[in-house]
Amino acid sequence: MSETNNDQIDLGSEPVNEDFDPFGSETDIGNDTSADMTVHEETKTETPVSEETKTETSSLTDLKDVSTAEVVDIKEAEKSQQSFVEKPPVFEYAGATENIDDTSKTFDELRIEKAADFPELEDGKRVSWTVEYGKIVKAVADPKGTSIGKMKADIETSKEFLDSFKRARDKNPACKVKPRVTAQSKGVPVYKDVFTNMDDVVAAGKVISIVPAKDGNVYEIRNTKMGQFITPVVGCELLSDVRAGFIPALPRIPSDLLMKIIAFFRYFMRHGADNEVLLNIYWDKRKREFVVDAPEQCVTKVSVDSRISEDYENSRYIHFMDIHSHNSMKAFFSSIDDNDEKATRLYTVIGSLYKTMPEIKTRFSNGGKFWSIDPEEVFELLGAGNPFPDEWREKVRFREPHSDSADKIGDDGHEVLSVQAG
Numbered sequence: 001m002s003e004t005n006n007d008q009i010d011l012g013s014e015p016v017n018e019d020f021d022p023f024g025s026e027t028d029i030g031n032d033t034s035a036d037m038t039v040h041e042e043t044k045t046e047t048p049v050s051e052e053t054k055t056e057t058s059s060l061t062d063l064k065d066v067s068t069a070e071v072v073d074i075k076e077a078e079k080s081q082q083s084f085v086e087k088p089p090v091f092e093y094a095g096a097t098e099n100i101d102d103t104s105k106t107f108d109e110l111r112i113e114k115a116a117d118f119p120e121l122e123d124g125k126r127v128s129w130t131v132e133y134g135k136i137v138k139a140v141a142d143p144k145g146t147s148i149g150k151m152k153a154d155i156e157t158s159k160e161f162l163d164s165f166k167r168a169r170d171k172n173p174a175c176k177v178k179p180r181v182t183a184q185s186k187g188v189p190v191y192k193d194v195f196t197n198m199d200d201v202v203a204a205g206k207v208i209s210i211v212p213a214k215d216g217n218v219y220e221i222r223n224t225k226m227g228q229f230i231t232p233v234v235g236c237e238l239l240s241d242v243r244a245g246f247i248p249a250l251p252r253i254p255s256d257l258l259m260k261i262i263a264f265f266r267y268f269m270r271h272g273a274d275n276e277v278l279l280n281i282y283w284d285k286r287k288r289e290f291v292v293d294a295p296e297q298c299v300t301k302v303s304v305d306s307r308i309s310e311d312y313e314n315s316r317y318i319h320f321m322d323i324h325s326h327n328s329m330k331a332f333f334s335s336i337d338d339n340d341e342k343a344t345r346l347y348t349v350i351g352s353l354y355k356t357m358p359e360i361k362t363r364f365s366n367g368g369k370f371w372s373i374d375p376e377e378v379f380e381l382l383g384a385g386n387p388f389p390d391e392w393r394e395k396v397r398f399r400e401p402h403s404d405s406a407d408k409i410g411d412d413g414h415e416v417l418s419v420q421a422g
Contacts, residue, residue: 103149
C-alpha cells in the first residue's frame, strides 16, 4: 500500500449511509483515504480516480433521491439520444426514400439534385419543405439559406422535441425531409380565380371568375364597366382534366365466382317460372376476397323484394355490388332499378340467360347519379387473362398469302393446306 496521509478525516459517529452508492455495492472507507484515491474492498489497494469518474460520481451524489433503476433509465435515454442524433436525415418523396449523407447542403440544393428524377421540383418557387422528426413537424422558412444539418440539430436541441422524446415509445425516430409542390404552382393571376358559388364570386370582385352551376356546367364570368358577361367554359386551364368513370381499388371479381352466379340465375329461370333473383357481393377485408350472399327475398318474373343480411352489416365487409337477373329478358336497368339503386356502389344485371353467353350490363351509382361502365372493369369475364393452354396456340400455323401449295382440294371437297409455321 502506498504512503497514506496522516491527517485523519472525522466521519462522525453516525454510520455511513449506504444509499449514497447508486450501484448498491458496499465500500469500506477507512480513516486513511486521500481525496484522489478510492479503496477496493477485495484487494485493499488504492487506485487513482480519473477525472471522468469523479465527475460522474459527483453528479450521481447530487441526486440523493435517484434510485438505481432511474439512473439506468437516464443512461439508456442518453444512449438512445446519441444513437438517433448520429442517424442521417432521410429524403422522402413520391414513394422514394434515401439517406442524406451530406447534411451541409441546403434544402434548395437538395431540390435541384432531385429535380432530375422528379421534374415537378424544378421550379423552386413552387416547392415548400417540411421536416418531420418524431412527433415534431417544422416548415422550412428559408430553403435556400438553411442547411439540412442545422435544421435537424435545431429540432434535436429544442425543448419541444426533448419533451416529446421523453414521452415517445420510439427512442430512435427518423428525421424525414419532405418536399411538397404547393397549391400556388398554377400561377393563377391576381385578377382571376376559381370559386364554388356566386356569393364568393361577388365577395372577391375578380375581373374573371370561374364557377360551377347547378345545371352541371362550369361558367366564366367577366366583370366590366359595361356589365357582367357569362359564358360556359370549355378547356379552362385552371380546371383539372376529370373524366366520369370508376377507378377500382379492389381486384376484379373472379370468373369462377361469376359462373356460379350465372348458374344460380339460370336455375330460377328454368325451375321457377322465369323469375328474377338477387345476390349481393361483398369484399371481405380480413380474408381479402369477394364473398357472395343470397339475402332473404320474395321474387316474381319482374321484381325482387329483399332484405340485406345482418351477417354482413359490420366493418369487416364492404358492400361492393348488387347483381340481379333478368331471366329470359334482355339485360337493362329499369325505372324500378333506378329508384332502388341509389346507394354509392356497383350494380349489375344479367339477362338473356337462355343464351350460351348471357348479356351483362354494369353501372355504378354515385350518390344516386348513374354511370354505365364496361363489365370487364370489375369482372374477370370469360376469355380474360389468356386461359387456354399454350400448347393449343403452338399447334396453329399461318398460311403464306398467294401460296401455290395452299390451293389443293381433298377428296371430300375441302381445301388442303400446306402451311409453314408462323
